[in-house]
Amino acid sequence: MSIFTLTTDFGTQDGYVGAIKGYLLSQHPQATIIDISHDIEPHNIHQGAECIARAYHQYPSASIHIVVVDPGVGSTRLALAVNTGKHWFVSPDNGVLSEILKSHPNSQIYELHSETPWWRKNTSFDGLFLFAPAAAQIARGQSMDLLGTPIRDPVIYDTPEIEIDQTTGELTCQVTSFDRFGNAITNLSLAIYNTCKLEETKIYLRSEILPLRRFYGEQCTSTPFAIFNSDNKLEVSLNQKSVRRILHLNLGDSLLLKPIKPLDDAKQISS
Amino acid sequence: MSIFTLTTDFGTQDGYVGAIKGYLLSQHPQATIIDISHDIEPHNIHQGAECIARAYHQYPSASIHIVVVDPGVGSTRLALAVNTGKHWFVSPDNGVLSEILKSHPNSQIYELHSETPWWRKNTSFDGLFLFAPAAAQIARGQSMDLLGTPIRDPVIYDTPEIEIDQTTGELTCQVTSFDRFGNAITNLSLAIYNTCKLEETKIYLRSEILPLRRFYGEQCTSTPFAIFNSDNKLEVSLNQKSVRRILHLNLGDSLLLKPIKPLDDAKQISS
Amino acid sequence: MSIFTLTTDFGTQDGYVGAIKGYLLSQHPQATIIDISHDIEPHNIHQGAECIARAYHQYPSASIHIVVVDPGVGSTRLALAVNTGKHWFVSPDNGVLSEILKSHPNSQIYELHSETPWWRKNTSFDGLFLFAPAAAQIARGQSMDLLGTPIRDPVIYDTPEIEIDQTTGELTCQVTSFDRFGNAITNLSLAIYNTCKLEETKIYLRSEILPLRRFYGEQCTSTPFAIFNSDNKLEVSLNQKSVRRILHLNLGDSLLLKPIKPLDDAKQISS
Structure with a gap:
């Protein structure tokens, strides 16, 4: 039984999060879907990064974490899938996984393909049309060759030094x-x-x-x-x-x- | 296994939503209960209507959507159950299903009975005492004859024309x-x-x-x-x-x- | 299958609630985890008490309610487990269970031990490191001797008289x-x-x-x-x-x- 978690800045009142949860249930009727937060301040990548960093490591192995704080939705920013060995993450490549990637420097990192049988990048709602389908395919154990290309230089934000x-x-x-x-x-x-x-x-x-x-x-x-x-x-x-x-x-x-x-x-x- | 979704303007801090979820679990211990939103602005029927309209069609067939934005709770407004052929909805008859009904003009629409073995209308908390029991009975496959009466003229709000x-x-x-x-x-x-x-x-x-x-x-x-x-x-x-x-x-x-x-x-x- | 409910003043954006849910799923992969509220006003014990009081009695028998509104986290205040005969509660001993305890005067009330194989009290995040482990052990049917000591005088707040x-x-x-x-x-x-x-x-x-x-x-x-x-x-x-x-x-x-x-x-x- 798959576990999906959701961390977004979408709020809930527009129904976008509800749509993503419906899609995941349609793909995986037995899935456990957990709201981590939808109250990340709009476009606050640091807050999203710290929120998921506090929570993810408590989840069972093979949990798939969908993290969408995405000021550049629909632009040329990449879309990522990350496997730390224990957890999966899908997110825009904008630093929102910085804390995860710093903690797991040996993660496998993939740029999601722009187009597959399951999604097409560059919509105004990649949360539903790109990241949720990618998460659903990962949960099926789909070959990563079909989903993305390994990369080595994801965006990691700078943290102030002491x-x-x-x-x-x-x-x-x-x-x-x-x-x-x-x-x-x-x-x-x-x-x-x-x-x-x-x-x-x-x-x-x-x-x-x-x-x-x-x-x-x-x-x-x-x-x-x-x-x-x-x-x-x-x-x-x-x-x-x-x-x-x-x-x-x-x-x-x-x-x-x-x-x-x-x-x-x-x-x-x-x- | 039944899927219930909840879209309300209740917020969560008063515990009303928690009560509804407890009732549904007591009736259907294996149910999947999904929060679509409880942050609809108080009494904002249009916002509730657009929220559920964005989300519902992503859900599996036979999902039951409980939509309660209800300025007229306890008044003479009707209570509805709607079957689009794929999804069920229960809600007050105040326009909050307008977008659904416009998209599915051939839906079966029922006025819920005022009193049944499972509920009594006209409380100050129809969410728990009317809509949740109606949803629970629909999930059991209860005959609609026992739950309501077909009607043809539900409230649909006007949308401004271009x-x-x-x-x-x-x-x-x-x-x-x-x-x-x-x-x-x-x-x-x-x-x-x-x-x-x-x-x-x-x-x-x-x-x-x-x-x-x-x-x-x-x-x-x-x-x-x-x-x-x-x-x-x-x-x-x-x-x-x-x-x-x-x-x-x-x-x-x-x-x-x-x-x-x-x-x-x-x-x-x-x- | 265990049911856990969560009522807190944590909000969701810091990821603390997400961490608790992950812990519970790791301990009980088949558990049903229900958010009652995370929007209790910070430190508002009365609001938390009324929220859980409105909701808990709708839940199936043996549900475990985790209620954490905890201005004194990490201080000398006790930590409680309460069994009303039908429901379990874990919470700080600060009045947040007042309504429950007034409704169920014959409840069994335990002070949770400061240290067990599963937790250590007096952290800055007892929600994750104390109350969630206590709830997880209760769900396993762990002997209460190992978890706490019976007490008779939990904190119950005064309510204004008419x-x-x-x-x-x-x-x-x-x-x-x-x-x-x-x-x-x-x-x-x-x-x-x-x-x-x-x-x-x-x-x-x-x-x-x-x-x-x-x-x-x-x-x-x-x-x-x-x-x-x-x-x-x-x-x-x-x-x-x-x-x-x-x-x-x-x-x-x-x-x-x-x-x-x-x-x-x-x-x-x-x-």
Whole structure:
């Protein structure tokens, strides 16, 4: 029994998602069809990429993930099918699979053919007329020769780097996304935090020092705090409130981690 | 195994949709239940009608579509069951099936009985207490004699006509809906466009001429353009932006298609 | 075949709900997974409680309801599993099951262990790492000894009482929630209305008398009216409009039911 998941910026009220689900059921009446999200902000490729990256690895092997956030629908952008060895993905080639492709550098990546017995590219609704048929054929175990051509250079978006000042040992990370609760998520991972032994730093947001907490619920006052979230990324949070709204945070805002004691040579951080 | 789809303006946060899905599962534990949308704007019958019209025809035969956008819940409006020969629909008789009924003029149409062993009409929640039980009985293959009475005159809403000026050959269509991306969809179909040989016209929105594009992604500048969408309706669009918001468009705004060359008698358009 | 339902304030765009659904499918590939709602307002425990209370009783026996509105995630609040005899629930111990527990006072209530072979409490995403594994183990029929410890005093929120003036016979109820359509729902049930013989009262909202209607659609004018809704609670409504917005109603606003005739001793209401 096939599992298809759907991650789109279509909303549901126009009926486009309903059409895709109907098509998949017509092709695979026993399929399990799961809505991951249709509330991705219109054209927000980064949000779509992070949404599917959080969810896909929990699914059973051979699940097929249809990911359509597609500002360039109908243009010359390629259409992809990706096999990580465990999961399949179909999507436009615009970066929406960046997190998947970075995590699975040995994936098999195919450019979907422009025309096959099952689809024709370059419609104004590739979600229904291209990606859903491609997913349906993959679920049948159709030979990939009939569906696409291997490629090696899919679009992967740039992610902002964290910056480390070798002289002062100061580390700068930045806000790269917000979640529904208004938490501000940065690009600093727990792995880097541990490697760089950043326990002995203070975390600055603007001129304010943020305490580092273990749990959301631990902090009962109304002051913002830092926490490593379930993705092991440092985030700024505020108890039961939106820190984004209350502190007027924006994407790209930076956090500074300053060593408590001046660096001696032995402890100097190598980036 | 029965397939039920749900299209409503209920939202999900009040739990009403959850109740309907529970009822259907209790009646048909093996059923596949598909959310088409619960985000139809409250009481927006046209939006509900267009949503289900885009989706239903992709579903397998014998699917049962529950469509409840129902400003008159509990009033004297009738309750319908419709069989197009391939699909079943249950809904209030208020126009929300207009597009279905126009596409399938030979449908069998029933007024659901006010009271049966399975339901009683005129509650404040007909979605759960009337339409879901009717759908469940239809899925059992219950005799329609027990469920309703054939009728011939369901409510079908009026759609604005396109206007053609026989003297000048000018055609006026209008914006009849917006999608989630802010595209402005008109009532001019590709079929009429081709029949009337409108390739030799210019498309005016207010005083501006809109280029006619084949793909959304083709137009990389910031100027609005016209395009036939996946429903083969002419729409006004703007690359990765909401043309509705940026041009302050409203329902009923008109587009004018003017012949490039003055009409000669031979080419005069017959409406 | 297990049925899991999900009621959360997570939204869908961050991918957290998608992750939970993937986990459940990995554990129970044949499971039916139903979205009740992910649009509960962030941290709104009352709304979550009312949402699941409207829906759960329609589901088949042995359904497992995962209810996560959890302002205190990762704090010391307990985690619950509740068995009403017919349905299972897993949720934080913060009142979100109040309506269920009030309706089923003989439920078996367990505090989930902090650590088991299947989960560890106190993460920043208990939805995935605690409640979903607990639900999956319950679906396997795992012994409750391994999962939790019986408790007797779960958090149940206070609900505002209706007030009855014994001298005048006047009854005061108040607005306790709003639904998606802007209807204002009060804490006065039809049962109390009937017991207290309130048919012979007039219903005041501020200085205005509200007519009591049987159906939403019955009232075609633009004046607000009172009606008992499908939960048998008195609500204030306005034909096809949001009475909340138009009358600027707030939670806690009161309705006064005044006897038409002064009370004689025989009719005096006993509270």
